[in-house]
Amino acid sequence: MKTIYFDNNATSKTAEEVLREMEPFFCELYGNPSSMHTFGGQISRYIRKARHQVADLLGCDESEVIFTSGGTESDNAAIKGVLAAIPQRRKIITTRVEHPAVLTTCRELANQGYNVVEISVDKLGRLDMDELEKQVDDNTAIVSIMYANNETGVLFPIEEISELVSSRGVVFHTDAVQVVGKMPLNLSKSKIDLLSLSGHKLHGPKGIGVLYIRKGTRIAPFILGGHQESGKRAGTENVPSIVGIGKACEIAGKYIEDENTRVKYLRDKLENGILQSCPDSRINGDKGNRLPNTTNISFEFIEGESILLLLDKFGICASSGSACTSGSLEPSHVLRAMGVPFTAAHGSIRFSLSRYNSEEEVDFVLEKLPPIIERLRQLSPFVAGK
């Protein structure tokens, strides 16, 4: 059975070109870049190249790119690193809809006595800018706000937010794992101090990420025990993955336009087709201000896990914000923060596309999904008749 992969916000296919670029660094070029001999020492050239490729995509200086083990590490390191560097400030500002990599970290810091403020969003998932404006004060160590939401794709006005935070002399971090490669960035012209990205969300390998640290940002080292990554993140470099994320960033830069035209067209076709063929369905999130590849749709009166398992029978991969898929008993914290009624949140499905998807795949899903929705509604006690 063919797999139709519409779950690219969870993880994405490693590009074949990326894999080919990585291959020599396992059995041939396996030296340690810290070694004195040429065999090892030459490897640092490839790391430099990768750093350059990442910096190119981000529009920043190579020295501002720190390799980590992924988005989650970058988020943890950014927040804890800034708090350690500015111990007199005790307040952290974030949002209610962050990825758990940020939200759980902040809530644990609240247990340790930090004052954590979570800014709310409205029904469309837009940030309450007035509340943010009021909260940023002299006691604030860091503001951490995601660039785009992983569940709904809703974009926050990060340029505006970073201007505001920076004008108050506070460090600003953004989790941009869903954005890099989908939207053009130019960090040298922005006020963002710290930015997290992840390799496997942009067709690179898993287990590698980047923390962008603007020059002059006060942040404590997060892993000790070596000089690597400017002493901020010690440990022998994950050379194959660093080479891989570099190549992935280089390719991603070339596909940004494709993401915003062809992929966006496929997403829109899928979304409109579903809304037309499935009654009692609705979009979650601000339609006019989203990532080009993501749609989050709620189907009333039925439950997300059931939909996913029936889609799975056709090889179709998606995600759900229902309680049952997470093993918790409450639906997605993002949809709840947006005030999406529980009835709709339990039946929410996220489709996230990529440059590897085709129009035939969209058509296939549009053919298979409506009967699944209809079938589950016939089972549901909340649908009258039948």
Next chain:
Amino acid sequence: MWEYTDKVMDHFLNPRNVGEIEHPDGVGEVGSLACGDALKLTFKLDQNHRIKDVKFKTFGCASAIASSSALTELIKGKTLEEAAMITNKEIAEFLGGLPEQKMHCSVMGREALEAAIENYRTGGKKKHELEGNVVCTCFGVTDKEIERVIRENDLTTVDQVTNYTKAGGGCGGCKGEIEKIIERVRGEKVTHEVLGPPAKGKKLTNIQKIQLVQQTIDEQIRPALRADGGDIELIDIEGNKVIVAFRGMCAGCRTAEFTLKDVVEAKLREFVTADIFVEEYKEP
């Protein structure tokens, strides 16, 4: 991804007895859209008072649908007395087992059956009502229901109770109360099984006592409070009087008094000595 048995997948993909019987003898409706799963069960009896036909409609995940389907297969042809004996465990076993976090689906099946039988016995007048006092306000679970599930499934931890009934899975505010119910139910069991009186704890030196109090707070009490965003600090010990201060969410919480007596004191009595009493530290 959940590891469902083939039987669960079979009953999910090909559910038996879907629908609603017209003019049923009994109707049972449990759960709600808000809770994430709901089940409506209808049945009709034959002249021998056996279940002739039974149908269900379910809103929920694969295991909720499979549990409902399994329930209808289990009770068909049975008298109401026989059907009433079915436990959630039998529903789960019929399906070759359910993931631990999904056991509440089997409990929902048993509850719907109970509600339908009750509806029949009251001549179709009575709708299902909650029995006992509501413990979990997020999911509307009562102490009676929790007690029953603990007994029928031999549960020992709060997490298990949450997996089986959902109680405690929302805001988490009732976890202390669930723990008390577990202790009460298991306490009963102990008195049934244990013959002689429990061995007397040996006398502790002061240092041993302080260490044991601190250890009990660290291992038994703090994790539960942390789960709710709170914390606790040991301030002083004078004889059998232990003075503690609440921190984080617990500070100023209106149920702190309850937590003090029913969680902190109960735990210290269990793990240190039975004559301990706890006071909250007041800022001088």
